Amino acid sequence: xxxxxxxxIIRRDEVYPGWPKYKExxxxxxxxxxxxxxEADVSIRPGWYYHPQEDHLVKSLPHLLDIYxxxxxxxxxxxxxxxxxxxxxxxxxxxxxxxxxRKKIDEDFxxxxxxxxxxxxxxxxxxxxxxxxxxxxxxxxxTYWAPKEAEVExxxxxxxxxxxxxxxxxxxxxxxxxxxxxxFSIEALVNxxxxxxxxxxxxxxxxxxxxxxxxxxxIRFKVLDAKAGALISNIEVYNAPVLLVAPExxxxxxxEITLQVPDENVELFYTLDGSEPTKKSKKYTxxxxxxxxxxxxxxxxxxxxxxxxxxxxxxxxIAKKDWEIVKVSSGKxxxxxxxxxxxxxxxxxxxxxxxxPQEVVIDLKKEYSLQGxxxxxxxxRWTFGIISEYNFQVSSNNKTWKTAASGxxxxxxxxxIEQTVTFKPR
Numbered sequence: 001x002x003x004x005x006x007x008x009i010i011r012r013d014e015v016y017p018g019w020p021k022y023k024e025x026x027x028x029x030x031x032x033x034x035x036x037x038x039e040a041d042v043s044i045r046p047g048w049y050y051h052p053q054e055d056h057l058v059k060s061l062p063h064l065l066d067i068y069x070x071x072x073x074x075x076x077x078x079x080x081x082x083x084x085x086x087x088x089x090x091x092x093x094x095x096x097x098x099x100x101x102r103k104k105i106d107e108d109f110x111x112x113x114x115x116x117x118x119x120x121x122x123x124x125x126x127x128x129x130x131x132x133x134x135x136x137x138x139x140x141x142x143t144y145w146a147p148k149e150a151e152v153e154x155x156x157x158x159x160x161x162x163x164x165x166x167x168x169x170x171x172x173x174x175x176x177x178x179x180x181x182x183x184f185s186i187e188a189l190v191n192x193x194x195x196x197x198x199x200x201x202x203x204x205x206x207x208x209x210x211x212x213x214x215x216x217x218x219i220r221f222k223v224l225d226a227k228a229g230a231l232i233s234n235i236e237v238y239n240a241p242v243l244l245v246a247p248e249x250x251x252x253x254x255x256e257i258t259l260q261v262p263d264e265n266v267e268l269f270y271t272l273d274g275s276e277p278t279k280k281s282k283k284y285t286x287x288x289x290x291x292x293x294x295x296x297x298x299x300x301x302x303x304x305x306x307x308x309x310x311x312x313x314x315x316x317x318i319a320k321k322d323w324e325i326v327k328v329s330s331g332k333x334x335x336x337x338x339x340x341x342x343x344x345x346x347x348x349x350x351x352x353x354x355x356x357p358q359e360v361v362i363d364l365k366k367e368y369s370l371q372g373x374x375x376x377x378x379x380x381r382w383t384f385g386i387i388s389e390y391n392f393q394v395s396s397n398n399k400t401w402k403t404a405a406s407g408x409x410x411x412x413x414x415x416x417i418e419q420t421v422t423f424k425p426r
Contacts, residue, residue, distance in 0.1 A: 009033070009036065038075065041081070042071075042079070044059050045058055056093075061243070061245060069208055073208030074207065082098070114237040118159040119133045120159075122155040130143065131146040136234060144174035145232045150228075154230060165214065168208060168209065168240050169186050169208070171207050171235055174232070183199070183225040188214045188220075212264075244266060246312035247259040251342060253323075255319035268299070268301070269281040269301060277298060278308075296313070298311065324363045327361035329359045345379060347378040371422060375418070377412060377416035390409070392404050404423045405421050
């Protein structure tokens with residue numbers, strides 16, 4: 001994504017095909033000669049074209065929302081690629097995530113708290129009505145507040161009249177007369193004391209800041225440095241609701257279980273008995289360890305609204321704390337531990353020219369009453385060696401082997417998600 005500093009101008013005469021300083025396009029040139037605003041190009045999927053095996057890899061709402069704030073919120077336009085499938089349509093999975101993003105953005109920017117506040121400025125250019133502080137909150141992008149000429153440092157103060165909670169701040173320059181601001185900060189009047197909330201660099205067409213909720217009676221926008229007198233066409237303040245999504249649940253090889261959500265202002269609850277979690281269930285505060293197979297269900301809860309996220313269910317196998325790879329038929333033995341490292345992004349493969357069948361032997365270090373196994377194919381874009389047929393054998397002495405299950409993973413190349421095989425009772 002884009003740098004927090006993003007000038008919409010570049011020194012055009014220095015740019016040519018294969019330009020070795022292409023990274024500068026992520027933040028532009030403060031002394032640029034031509035207006036070339038940044039464009040953030042990203043796909044809602046891993047790549048630009050549709051592949052059915054990537055239906056489960058469509059970007060999540062937290063990921064898409066972060067892209068929005070780090071592109072549009074940093075003075076860039078966003079080009080979000082939606083590849084069409086073999087029907088000539090945008091796939092249902094893509095549409096679902098896109099509509100979730102639309103809904104969340106609408107929620108975040110539903111009520112502008114700066115709309116009817118009392119606003120004052122450290123100075124106004126020539127005392128002319130067309131440059132007053134109120135022009136920064138009048139909803140008209142063609143008007144703007146301007147401080148006195150040649151005054152680089154300047155301040156706008158928004159008085160809410162009462163304690164108000166907010167967690168988003170939006171500012172826009174009047175870019176018809178160029179991008180000017182080089183550094184700015186925002187402060188909040190909390191219990192009679194001004195406290196700095198954030199300090200950033202450029203603004204440009206639009207800059208959106210996210211921060212933890214602040215309760216204050218006033219907010220102060222300070223231009224700390226600029227190329228010329230700042231021209232501010234718009235200021236908005238919001239209190240976006242928490243991002244309420246199901247927790248991500250992970251367990252390490254040592255059995256340590258963690259629950260994570262993108263918004264820290266929610267509470268997490270979980271159960272280990274298969275029941276649906278509520279605020280009366282076990283509250284998650286720190287990671288915990290379980291070595292035995294278990295089913296964990298978790299939910300995020302917004303204490304302010306009483307709303308719950310969708311619940312997330314994960315079935316964990318035996319913890320792989322003591323497991324050891326003792327034999328592989330081909331490939332690099334030292335890398336084979338990747339198949340038991342609990343990292344979905346790592347993988348191991350046999351030799352490409354090794355032929356079939358191939359095998360790997362794992363020492364569980366103790367005897368278990370096994371009920372089945374799971375297999376997760378590699379999750380990279382251009383993968384090979386996805387297992388389509390399997391033979392799962394068990395042994396208590398590493399000499400005598402019995403087949404516990406054999407068969408085929410149907411359509412796994414087009415649907416490379418976790419596969420679960422349950423052993424038949426014997």
